Amino acid sequence: MHATDTDVAILGGGLAGLTLALQLRQRDPALRVTVIERQRHPVREGAFKVGESTVEIGARYFADVLGLRDHLEAEHIRKFGFRFFFSDGATDIDRCTELGVSRLLPTPSWQIDRGRFENHLTQRVREAGATLFDGAVVRGIDMGEGGAPHRVRYEADGESREVAARWLVDASGRAGLLKRKLGLAETNEHNANSVWWRVSGHLDPNDWSDDPHWRARCTPPDRWRSTNHMCGEGYWFWLIPLSSNQHSLGIVCDGDIHPLESMNTHAKAMDWLRRHQPRVAQSLEAGAHELQDFLFLRHFSHSCKQVFSGEGRWALTGEAGVFLDPFYSPGSDFIAISNTYVCELIDADRRGEPVAGAAALYQQLYFSFYANTMSLYQGQYRLFGDAQVMPLKVIWDYTLYWALLAPLYFAGHQARLPVLGALRPQFAQAAALNLAMQALLRDWGLRNAARGDALQPRDSRLLDQARIPWFHELNRQLADRLDEPAFVARTRGDVELMHSLAAELLTQARAAHPEIGDHGLAALLGDRRAPPSPLLDGAWYGRAPSAAAA
Secondary structure, X not given: OEEEXXXXXXXXXXXXXXXXXXXXXXXXXOOOEEEEOOXXXXXXXXXXOXXXXXXXXXXXXXXXXXXXXXXXHHXXXXXXXXXXXXXXXXXXXXXXXXXXXXXXXXXXXXXXXXXXXXXXXXXXHHHOOOEEEOOEEEEEEEOOOOOOOEEEEEEEOOEEEEEEEEEEEEOOHHHOHHHHHHXXXXXXOOOEEEEEEEEEOOOOHHHHOOOHHHHOOOOOXXXXXXXXXEEEOOEEEEEEEEOOOEEEEEEEEEOOOOOHHXXXXXXXXXXXXXXXXXXXXXXXXXXXXXXXXXXXXXXXXXXXXXOXXXXXXXXXXXXXXXXXXXXXXOHHHHHHHHHHHHHHHHHHHHOOOOOHHHHHHHHHHHHHHXXXXXXXXXXOHHHHHOOOHHHXXXXXXXXXXXXXXXXXXXXXXXXXXXXXXXXXXXXXXXXXXXXXXXXXXXXXXXXXXXXXXXXXXXXXXXXXXXXXXXXXXXXXXXXXXXXXXXXXXXXXXXXXXXXXXXXXXXXXHHHHOOOOOOOOHHHHHOOOOOOOOOOOOHHHHOOOOOOOOO
16 A cells, blocks of 8 residues: 655545635645645646536635635636616516626626636645645545544556555535534535536627617626526526536525426526526527537535534535525635645644644634525525515625625634624624514515515616625725724624614615514614614615616
């Protein structure tokens, strides 16, 4: 048996494992890193893996922390933000409510062809000096105790091999090699399923209308570069363009409303589309879009009992640890956050510092980020077809993200104890506000439906996030470099902005349904009231056409 020694053995050379290997070597070129990956590289482009849409934290990690901006700009598609059409059963998409930006926001993100990206990462990891064995299958894991190395037995090129490592990281995705060995798997109550496929060529929403004004509402008129969400009660359908001239398509649904069995073959999925998103189905059936693959996954969301162990010198990252929901594309964000915590632990261990306490703290933070983000999805899928409440939810959810978690990561403070301590009250306030707001939004949507409101009016509204000054500024300021006191002060101000938005939304919910409860918001808001100058104009509350649609 061929045996080698290494400082860090990473099980899995997908997105999480490759980026971790590169990050570790960039932070410490003397660190010996070994990656064991089942797939042979290079892999196919296009129809390889899902998780193709990035948002701000993941994009920052890839572009700036790992130094891959040139590759992203040259080989992938600059994303035109999220875009939502409330279009269940509709063919006249240009008459449906549209939520999205009319122009790019300052902080970039990309649509990533996972095969192309992971091929590039494989090259960069090897160039950085890490050892990568592809086409390798893990056969056994022996955990070291009392400072003894962990041992991983694997096969590669018909040969049995073994690697001994001080640190062991599970980045094996849903295989969960270390997770299964240690009995760490944990389910959650988010009952959501998905089916997805790729087709050749790109689908352009602008082809769905002959109205030149509607086509020109975006500058440039590139709706196709967005992560387009076609929304209805209990589901959303994604369209994500890939630079390999393919389009990624997928249905994500609440399993209690849209059973997986109604869409778990391509033929069934197309029948489902004809009922729920007929304009998309017509585009796909018009020819020129050859099917590349088709997959499905039941109950894709999962949790984990533990992700970091300082005493045990192991960690889980990526989908080997937790996975939430793809609606806001958080997968790469959580890779960025967990990988950075793993790097911090290994760096401290290399300096001879005890890391058990840090591992416990990082895990507590990581699980709190997971829980707060999960609240955006769990129990909320019925809202997805409500063109009155769902746009308000999107604004709220993104305000939460850009006010706290994203700036914390951009500023490099996710492991800075003085900053985390100073902002502890704000994180607690924001978490409590968010739980109460999600309950209010859910109640508001249920009352709309019970009253028989037109949940998807043909009003041709464009609810343009780029025209909301404070929302635009939250996105822009992510790139600001502030000293710690200034960062803390601004974050406190942004959490106060969240209070103002919560007060305004509560006022609007009561205007729509005077009998609605406050779900604890009144106590959290204290004497705060809705601002005299509304944060959102009347178009967001269905009272007047927006400036972009007028």
